[in-house]
Amino acid sequence: MVALSNSADASPGPDIDVEGWLAGAERRPSPNQDARPPGTVIDLLVIHNISLPPGEFGGDWIEALFLNRLDPNAHPYFTPIAAVRVSAHLLIRRDGRLIQYVPCECRAWHAGLSSFQGRERCNDYSIGIELEGTDETPFTEMQYAALVACTRHLQRHYPAITAERIVGHADIAPGRKTDPGPAFDWARYRRDIG
């Protein structure tokens, strides 16, 4: 299959520019990013979930965390995490809205201590997508639709992200992370991305 890497792609939906910004995403650049190691091939997609406070949806707290603006006093859960420097490339809200914090060509800080097939530091070579949610709450139809569309575009732009190189955070940080959790319908997602 031909890898389309620029705007010559005439298919509908979000395209991806040279820095790795998706045309279909709102841009909110996070300071929590840096360069990938030189020569890195982006060849892993990591699916996460996040909600702040846990189990509450729709607030601005996730964005505040990724932009280093989380008020440690706004909620007891925030106090120990407000100073943590994290990000993800993309967030899909409950209504399917797609927000991008880090361009895909840069390294987002989403995976932490991690390993895929014996290769550590997954942030170096992966793209991280956060779904607003919890391990136990079914994700919305709009989230699956947005995730599938987004995944297809990413795979076309980064063809080394093959189906078997799309994993959950729990898969690369077992024992430490559980997301996206049992509520995430992997069979449906894998079927829908084709």
Ligand SMILES: [Zn+2]
């Ligand atoms: Zn995660």
